[in-house]
Amino acid sequence: MAESMSLLWGAGSCPSWRLMLTLEEKNLQGYRQKLISFEKNEHKSQEVLEINPRGQVPTFKYGDIILNQSTGACLYLENQFKAQGTKLIPDDPAKQAMMYQRMIEGLELTEKLNWVVYYEFLVPEGERHDAALQRHRDTLTTELKLWEGYLENVAEGSYLAGPFSLADVVGFPNVAYAFRFGLSPERYPKLAKYYNLLKDRPTIKATWPPHWFESEQGFEALKDV
Amino acid sequence: MAESMSLLWGAGSCPSWRLMLTLEEKNLQGYRQKLISFEKNEHKSQEVLEINPRGQVPTFKYGDIILNQSTGACLYLENQFKAQGTKLIPDDPAKQAMMYQRMIEGLELTEKLNWVVYYEFLVPEGERHDAALQRHRDTLTTELKLWEGYLENVAEGSYLAGPFSLADVVGFPNVAYAFRFGLSPERYPKLAKYYNLLKDRPTIKATWPPHWFESEQGFEALKDV
Structure with missing residues (x-):
């Protein structure tokens, strides 16, 4: 599954970190990824803007699905991969x-x-x-x-x-x-x-x-x- | 269930409206409620602060559970009452x-x-x-x-x-x-x-x-x- 995922992320960006942490917790390693440089303004590059019109990271694709809001992406991944890796939404x-x-x-x-x-x-x-x-x-x-x-x-x-x-x-x-x-x-x-x-x-x-x-x-x- | 819910809300507050709308969609009418006046600064009253130290509305209790962040409360209610009222998180x-x-x-x-x-x-x-x-x-x-x-x-x-x-x-x-x-x-x-x-x-x-x-x-x- 992770092979059909790709992530553009920024180092030290809390939203990027949330999403990467969720991917790790759900055992979804092996996704394509690229570190975006804020200094070089790469978050406003065509590569990002094509997937995320807000020009922000993370920018995340899973097949045809686009999920750029980190909290939304984390909720989605937990719901789609409930039985895999760490359970991130308690039942109690x-x-x-x-x-x-x-x-x-x-x-x-x-x-x-x-x-x-x-x-x-x-x-x-x-x-x-x-x-x-x-x-x-x-x-x-x-x-x-x-x-x-x-x-x-x-x-x-x-x-x-x-x-x-x-x-x-x-x-x-x-x-x-x-x-x-x-x-x-x-x-x-x-x-x-x-x-x-x-x-x-x-x-x-x-x-x-x-x-x-x-x-x-x-x-x-x-x-x- | 709704009898054990109580809500302090503000008129025209988007966060309050989200939560009230979710309660309606989930057929959870009949909860206790009180309209809080922003003009009278009632969102900073003891009554609110006891439940919500941020002094904001909505302030929501369901039994012993406190959920004051409207988006979190909406997600919770949908998850707890999946089969009741409108299905608010699509399966597809x-x-x-x-x-x-x-x-x-x-x-x-x-x-x-x-x-x-x-x-x-x-x-x-x-x-x-x-x-x-x-x-x-x-x-x-x-x-x-x-x-x-x-x-x-x-x-x-x-x-x-x-x-x-x-x-x-x-x-x-x-x-x-x-x-x-x-x-x-x-x-x-x-x-x-x-x-x-x-x-x-x-x-x-x-x-x-x-x-x-x-x-x-x-x-x-x-x-x-």
Whole structure:
């Protein structure tokens, strides 16, 4: 099946990571893939735009099916390959509800991280305001504290909604990204514990952004959050 | 079942509408409900915050289960009540993929609508820029043209992903909202056709924002988009 899948992805893009992680968890290795360079603006290339008019990654094809929205693609793959690899949507109603709740909340965390980390990229020079950036930082702090609470009882095998699920597929890349950009493990000990419990999971290691291996952390955008 | 459900909702909130529409489609009438006034800041009241620390609507409880993210709640309800009411996730793989793709894309449309309609609410006075608002309008125009293309072949019974589905549960409130705020049916004829095909659907009429019946359209935020 994986032979009829092809993926254009970006390194360090949370949405790309979600999809690659799901493919690993569902034992769908062996798909065609190409790393797209944001620096070279390749996400706006004809190759991407033909499949994804939004000019974003991931851009994903499975036979004639196109699924470019990572969360939608993850839900689809889980539904199509239920019996294969990790079960990513729990059957237990309470865990399933928690999974859907945290999975969609994870998209809010991604957005709030982006507003701080990429503020200068998202807002043209003449329109930047210190007060706006500070507000984004405060909003992110509030958001991260929520997640710190959600992970109060985090332990091996007990993650955002119990066993590893689509909630973690969306959630983990956010958390890895936050620490990559300097989030303090002392100030967010539960998030740090969650990060450490999952960072060596084989599927996560297999999909780790390649350039993160090459350079030390050294980013400080979230140091004081 | 519906007797153990309770909903706090806001009138004209796309997320609230999605959830109420799903409850109707799944024949889950009879839940307890309360209309929350944004003007009175009731979405930040203790009653909401106890269930939803984000202070947002919808706020939804089903027994002990809390599901405040509307898209997550809709997915959950469809999965728990598959055989009841309208089938909102198609079985056919191509239609199912399209459903997930458009459902998640619908969240992008909501966000882009909000940036134009609520710009002054979202951005404090000293930080507003005509250029920024214009950019948000351009972004929304591009987005709406995408949807106009997605609906190229819209017809009775053939909506965003074939028969009425969760793609429409997310998509229709966006479109209704756009026309409410003055979008031109002449410039977006396929969106207008989609709107007219669905606006009298019984579940949509049953969940129509009540204050929209009372006052004429008369809003012009999207007149020139």
